[in-house]
Amino acid sequence: QVQLVESGGGWVQAGGSLGLSCAASGRADDDYTMAWFRQAPGKEREFVATINPIGSRTTYADSVKGRFTISRDNNKNTVYLQMNSLKPEDTAVYYCARSLASGLYTNARYYTYWGQGTQVTVSS
Secondary structure, eight states: OEEEEEEOOEEEETTOOEEEEEEEEESOOSOSOEEEEEEOTTSOOEEEEEEOTTSSOEEEOTTTTTTEEEEEETTTTEEEEEEOSOOGGGOEEEEEEEESSOSOOOSGGGEEEEOOOEEEEEEO
């Protein structure tokens, strides 16, 4: 079993920055794709960013491209999401997810393990 724990959420003014972390424990080997998703109130969960097992390839949602950066440190079993130039529409609960495969998947159905989520609130 794998446990994912997110941290780093909070409140920030528009234009500001926040960094999220997701620590994996349990059977947390580093052979699998990791991703970030988010869910705003009244909306479906949406893809944000994904990174392949060795951290050499990434994919981003168009809405965050150029502002967000996903990275990972396999020595620490941790994946990160650096969020810059934040907008009010980025307000959501952000979830870390881990796949059982190594592709760059943007669909949530490819991810087996999920964290509990961390709230990010961007005020205008």
